[in-house]
Amino acid sequence: MSPSSILRRHRVAALLGAALIITPVVVSFAQNGGNAGLSTVAATTQTPVAGIKAPNGSFAPIVATTKPAVVTVTTVMNAQPNAMGEASPPDGSNGNSPFDDYFRQFFGDQGIPVPKAPPQQSQHAEALGSGFIVGSDGTIVTNNHVVDGATSIKVTLDDGTELPAKLVGHDTKNDLAVLKIKASKPLPTIKWGDSNKLMTGDQVLAIGNPFGIGTTVTAGIVSARGRDLHSGPFDDFIQIDAPINRGNSGGPLVDVDGNVVGIDTAIFSPNGGSVGVGFAIPSNQAQKVVAKLMKGGNIEYGYLGVQIQPVTQDVASAMGLDHPGGALVAAVTQGSPAAKAGIEIGDVITGFGGQEIKDPKDLSRAVADVAPGAKETVNIWRKGKAIQISADVGRNSEDTQTASTGEQGKPSAGQGLGVPSLGLGLTDITPDIRQELNLADNQRGAVVERVSPDKAASAAGLQPGDVIVAVDQTPVKSARQANQVIAEASKSGKKSVLLLVDRGDQQIFVAVPFAAG
Structure with missing residues (x-):
């Protein structure tokens, strides 16, 4: 046609x-x-990127090989x-x-x-x-x-x-x-490439059928790596400036050797057309998934049962790590493989199944790639020591639900206690506060009553209504106890203090530096 x-x-x-x-x-x-x-199409046509040069002066040999x-x-x-x-x-x-x-x-x-x-x-x-x-x-x-x-x-x-x-x-x-599809003769194919070798600035071609006008080739460069569009748990997109439009979805992104290094998937656009900000799934990620789909049709993902967050420089300093990296465990699901293996809140997972974990995305992908039922080694930094445990990976058949991020109102005044070094005003959990914040009957901790706008706690993101349940991995039951542990951390020479905070339906770690206080 x-x-x-x-x-x-x-x-x-x-x-x-x-x-x-x-x-x-x-x-x-x-x-x-x-x-x-x-x-x-005419209204959304993008001006070619200036300065793009094809190898040997033309992309024609690459297109001739890949386009069929x-x-x-x-x-x-x-x-x-x-x-x-x-x-x-x-x-x-x-x-x-x-x-x-x-x-x-x-x-x-x-x-x-x-x-x-x-x-x-x-x-x-x-x-x-x-x-x-x-x-x-x-x-x-x-x-x-x-x-x-x-x-x-x-x-x-x-x-x-x-x-x-x-x-x-x-x-x-x-x-x-x-x-x-069933064809009467062998069909032309295109080979997978190595997306891990892509660098920002490398030349790429996007091939597809934008707007249904027919197979089209556009050229550009890799603009960035590791983009997270929050469209799925394994986002690790390649950002490109080669124009892609609606209809390009599923088409290959090829390198100068004519190999597939990505799959064109999404665009940022104010008008539905290309403005030079496109995204592709890396081939190394896609190839493993495609291989599994070719065998079975559905994929079973591994499941650990932890809520994790990044390890920032302030968090690393508070936990005695010499550099940021890994995945900080903010919550452990009851009865999950992580709970059974002995993983605890406050652990930093630095390795999984022999793979280094640099950030939470690394852990999500590493666990997902493991077949349910497999036993894997987990490297953990816990209270100043590196330990190793074994975990039986479970099955994750449902999408992870996003935790609530709704802000809570300022609590009613209770037994107040100031923490000037951080710019915090803390109070105990009174019956009125428990009802106002909809806290469980067994909830313990120190409630953030006020936050000084020009102090460290505010810069770190603490807000009225937060409940501090642990300081430097020490559980606290009152405002006085929280203040005492914070003071001890300050006297010990630490650059920051690590607070475990309950906020609505979410539990997170917040590192607050003393220097900024």
């Missing part, structure tokens, strides 16, 4: 693309759920009609998309063009994405959000051949999916 025919077919399709709005910009997963036509293995993925999804009989996207948004105004620029007051149907009749809408062939037998890799909720999937090869595709497996957390 020619690119122009694809464009015509999807010019008035219902908008299905998933989007996360972060005012004033849009994080848009680069899937095309209905095209706005060539005028839209890039495909267009077309999905059919159910769109339920609303009360007016208009097709609504399957995400339940009733058509109130953040892209509505964007489309009205080209369709006027008639609004977003969607198919009409009698009330109470379901409709079908098509969406476009991209993918690439990794097996000559017809094995294809794409994003999960490209095929999520699809009732049927079709793949268009680079030569225009259309073939039905079967979903072999998908993984929501990593946003990856594997498809399979």
Whole structure:
């Protein structure tokens, strides 16, 4: 099928693309759920990046090798009609998309063009994405959000051949999916590359089918590594400035050797088009997930049962570590593998299964990669000593729920006690405070009554209503006891003190430096 025919077919399709709005910009997963036509493409065209130079003066040899293995993925999804009989996207948004105004620029007051149907009749809408062939037998890799909720999937090869595709497996957390097609001959493939070798400034090419106009190649550089978009527990995106748009989702990001180093997935955009801030899943992360999906269809993730946070320089200083690094355990789930293994609140996990843990993301990925039931060694820094324990990894079949971050009100005055060195006003838990903060009957600690705005506690993020339950890993039951342990820490010559704080449904460590007090 020619690119122009694809464009015509999807010019008035219902908008299905998933989007996360972060005012004033849009994080848009680069899937095309209905095209706005060539005028839209012209309106969002990006000026080529100045100074980009291809090896030997041209990217043509790379494109000639890789482009035949890039495909267009077309999905059919159910769109339920609303009360007016208009097709609504399957995400339940009733058509109130953040892209509505964007489309009205080209369709006027008639609004977003969607198919009409009698009330109470379901409709079908098509969406476009991209993918690439990794097996000559017809094995294809794409994003999960490209095929999520699809009732049927079709793949268009680079030569225009259309073939039905079967979903072999998908993984929501990593946003990856594997498809399979049957072709009459071996298909061209593209090889995996090593994303760990990518450096900021390296040249890359993004290949896909933006807006359904046909396979397109754009060039740019790696802008950054390790970006976290908070779209999943394993976010480790490569940021690129090679223009990618809706419809590029699932397409390959290739290096100057023509190997896949990433999978184009999302963009930051104020208007739905490329502004030179795109994101790709690293190939080293994707390749391991794809291998598992090809075997079984679903992935079982390992589970430890800890709530963790980064180890900052202030936290490291308070805990006697010579440098920041690792994952600080802020809470341990009762009955979890971590609890059974003896992992404690305040432990810093520095290694897992022979792998160095530099930050919480390292631990999340390391645990997730382990098969449930495996026994792994955990390296821990606990109260000034390095220890090693063994943990039986459990099974994590459900998404982790985000803890509440709602602020609590200022508590009623109780038995107040000031901590001038940190800029804190503490009070005991009285019956009135317990009721006001909705604390459990057995809750003990010192309640933060006030925080001086120009002192260290405020800079560290403490706020009225926080309940300090431990100071330097010593449990405290009252404001006086908390003040005493803080004073002892100050006299010992420590640069900062480590506070374990209960805040709503969340438990976190906060390191407060004495020098800033």
